[in-house]
Amino acid sequence: MNALLAAAPVTGGGEMSTGESVAFWILGPVALAGGLGMIFSRNAVHSALWLVMTMLSLGVLYMVQQAPFLGFTQIIVYTGAIMMLFVFVLMMVGRDASDSVVEVLRGQRLAAAVLGVGLGGLAVAAVAETLTAVGPVGLGPSYGPEARGNVQALGTSIFRDYLLPFELTSALLITAAVGAMVYTFAGQARRKQASQRERVTERLRGPLSGYGSRSGPGVFATADSVATPALLPDGSVAPASLSRIIEATRRERLDADIADVQSDSGPAGEVDARALRGGDGDGHGAGSTHDRLSEGEHEGEGAR
Amino acid sequence: MNPVPPPGYMQSLIADDPFWLTAVKVLVIFVLLMLITLFMIWFERRVVGRMQQRPGPNWNGPFGLLQSLADGLKLAFKEDIRPVLADKAVFFIAPVLSVVPAFVAWSVIPLGPEVSIFGEQTALQLTDLPVGVLVVLACSSIGVYGIVLAGWASGSPYPLLGSLRSAAQVISYELALGLSIIAVVLYAGSLSTADIVAAQSTGWYVWLLPVSFVIFAVSMVGETNRAPFDLPEAESELVGGFHTEYSSLKFALFFLAEYVNMVTLSAVATTLFLGGWMAPWPLSLIPGVNEGWWPLLWFFGKTLAFLFVYVWLRGTLPRQRYDQFMSLGWKLLIPVSLVWLMLVATLRVLRSELTTGQILLVGGIALVVLVGAALLIPDQAPPEEDKEPQVITDYPVPPLDLAVPTTPKRRRRAVSAGRAEEKDSETVGAGTSAEGDR
Structure with a gap:
């Protein structure tokens, strides 16, 4: 899907330049290999790394398509933040966590294959329809020395023309994040965390006070x-x-x-x-x- | 002072560079970074040594300058060990992933203004992207993968802990770093590094945006894993942290990446807040000082100042505890930079719609309201008495309030008389042990 999108000529509806097509024919297969590698590798961290490769090649593709802001944001947000969180969680799970090859649900693989092919077909059809029905308009007057590049154009679009959808989306994301935190800390929010001083006092007075590590100076002990x-x-x-x-x-x-x-x-x-x-x-x-x-x-x- | 070039001027200037010039620039930047790394290792050891009252490396070459070269050569010839449990491919990729982005980030740093190289008019900068600042952020976010994967691929617990720490640390501090950059971008009106430098010709952003600068400086240290935030490689807790299992050239790559990252972020801080290659104030009054090749001197001078602060921090501060470090990032730096960003944005809007007098009036009223609200907050309860926790235990310990028993009266007189005689006969220093008896 991304490959098709990338193949669409963007600059003013003309043909792709040589550099652009060279970049595409290098990055496209790399991105595809990343996707396949992600699906087929047994190790979860390897899967994540393959996905990182796909994201990086997509980011570079965006840059080649005169969208440097999108490209670098893709790298920073997806590769740098989201995938890093994934890797973080995977490492918490453990190093040797690999996929189990045992089929738990009967017929699950067959169903998944059929449905996956169906979904792929739908996506390809939708994108193909879009590509043929809608002519590419290019970046138009919003890009160029007068408008000072696509950063300004994007800013105008997001914060002026589409402000409400943008704010709604961010509200949704924040709600999700706050919800997750509330669930995580539900019940323990009121519990006061013991300070270092309190912990020391506890250690000296509490149930463990009898078994110190070593007898201090002045204590007569043979062992x-x-x-x-x-x-x-x-x-x-x-x-x-x-x-x-x-x-x-x-x-x-x-x-x-x-x-x-x-x-x-x-x-x-x-x-x-x-x-x-x-x-x-x-x-x-x-x-x-x-x-x-x-x-x-x-x-x-x-x-x- | 030279006239400010219009935004995007450097981009067009660099865009028509011939291929050979770009290649020369790439090579020069690479060699420069290698040399700076060698210099930096020596510099750090010398400065820390001076701070600890010892000379530091002073044997190989003039002032010991070749010491790091010797160390580097030695590293290269060491045996390359790969643990049995290591994940082969990832173990190999990780150091590369950590070192390459560190170098790439230098492509957008403006080292100087327009110059002529072999008759070709160009700027002292490899490339000037319209989103230059984002390149730096992207590079640092890729660079973390090197550290995280190194820890994971080593297949042993300490590196794994180091890489977990590193992942959490860099994610948290990248937020603060990004937020502090936004204020600069708001004022410069561009993400391009050359434009940001040009926008500072009237005044450095360190004066205009001091809060952003402080936040950037703190998170910069967190982002490069340097003391006092060097938790991923805390040698007192994690042996060597993420690079415990690495040796030879792979370890050298990590070492290189750390130092290049330091130099990179120092250069970025210089670019964003200290006016990049522009001369500092009294010097900037001299005409022609911001033209030609002179700006290289100012740029590297400022960068070196940042690097010195890095070393200074390392020589001065102990390593932070991990939870303190995280709460500093999440509970102090990020909220402060969010509030500061709101303030800056509000001021920017007000500046375009109100006059200065009106802004001062509104600001004054807001200040009065804030002070009034602050007075309404009830006083804090007096803190609890700061006593030592008293030890009450059955374990046989000597009493804590142990006091030396007083000597009987008659004996005391005799002792003091004897002491007086001793004092007469003996030299200085005999009285120190007697002080405690009294």
């Missing part, structure tokens, strides 16, 4: 691992430092250790921090390891 419980000044295990998630520090298992340590050493306060073995001590070693293994299997099955 940084979350599996190693922290000791309070009297040598007892700090309950907040025990993780419910990490198995090595099961509270029940540690209780025995703590009892061990406390019975070994005399009064409280003389406990050696290294005396605590974190559930892997030799006294309970075999039993606890066995427990852990069996529990692990059990949990694994539960997860499955």
Whole structure:
């Protein structure tokens, strides 16, 4: 369709110049190849790139046809903005997202082929009718040194002669954009976003406050691992430092250790921090390891 | 000052260039851009070095000028690695896509006025399209594909993240860039770069449209992915960003594209706001200074000033956080430029229909109304006290208000007496540790 349009002589109804036809016979096949490539490539990003090629060649065709404004707008708007958004979304979807070749609806391909051919026929007929019935008038007096090119002519047309349709179209587009945003943010508009300060406070006071990353300076600790419980000044295990998630520090298992340590050493306060073995001590070693293994299997099955 | 050529004059002047002249211009622009890139890399390293109290490259050639040439040669001879997971074709196309538009944009930049080259009257500009400014925008929008596709085709997560950032970033900042150009076009009445320069013979647009200039300058940095907006290649977060997996000449192409883009946008800013090749004010009073080949000097001087600001920014500002960067673009730059555009357009219409006195009257009334409305807005609630969040936790940490216990009275006296003796005997500097005890 575009090829037919491009083939129509525009400058004053005369014949195409040599340069114009050379450009057409180069750009036309390129645009067509881009369209076909877009349809037939499996990878979504490749499809998008083929489409970009088609759009670029159309843009250059417009420029050749003395419509530089249209040509560059085509490149900026379609290639630069719209296709970039497409590529953006495709990359969000994932790199290896390819078309599935499984036919989900029975007979879908046949129907699509028939309908596609029909649509193509209609389009070709309509364009052919237009081309034969309406003679090309060229750019006429609106183009030239007096009117200062097609930018001014386009501006006059859009903002003076066709102002209302133009405004209506933009209102429609803006409505669509605003609608999409409203749907996206529906329900979460009122929710206040936590500031950096609030997040820090939350981290220090909230449920995660017990498990810091590393013990800061001034803290007596023999290890940084979350599996190693922290000791309070009297040598007892700090309950907040025990993780419910990490198995090595099961509270029940540690209780025995703590009892061990406390019975070994005399009064409280003389406990050696290294005396605590974190559930892997030799006294309970075999039993606890066995427990852990069996529990692990059990949990694994539960997860499955 | 030379007479202002009529709009479209340069177009007709360039249109009858013979083929050889166009070829010479293309070649000169290409070589010029390569040389500027080499110079720019050296310049950046030297200036940043000076800003960080170190000399920068100063070994190869005079003042180290050949350092970037040596680096470029080294890059070319490195092994070209392509990751196994990379998408072969796209991985190859991406650097080309990013470097070609950067060069193409230079075709519409007016470097100087009418000159005579080998007896041929022409302008120092490759081509002057009636939509010259759009060419620059189109080139920058194609150039993004290079970065985005590079990240995607590399087949590894960091480049992908970099290219996602880059896509979002460039789309957002291109809007602000385009909006800031519109005001210039409104005043110049043309999209052609030569006409825009000619329209500034009475005054640069940086004075007439300061808001547009600031927005253009900010989004220019965002558009070229330079610090503090270099999020697509944030090395502290994304290794190398979109070009992590690239090596050898392909990486060199990205490098080249980045620097050429910087030079291109600096040149565009010069053209749109700083009067292009016209001489700055005190010099412009000298007759003949805007004729012949002199304007090249003014043009490149202004461009170099922009490039220096690029380097200055990089040497000064830390990288912005991504969400701050996006909200700067969408919530500040774009609304401000929309409002500014409305103002400029309204003024343009009023200028053609009202006299200056009437405009001042209307403007004054509007200002009074605005100030009155501003007074009606209730005061903001006083901000919350800016305290450190207090740490309350069961985790064994030393008390935050830890204070060194005061020494007992008797001992203190003894200590101070001893200290006095020490001071007598010792040299300067002994007192620093004692300060804390008091």
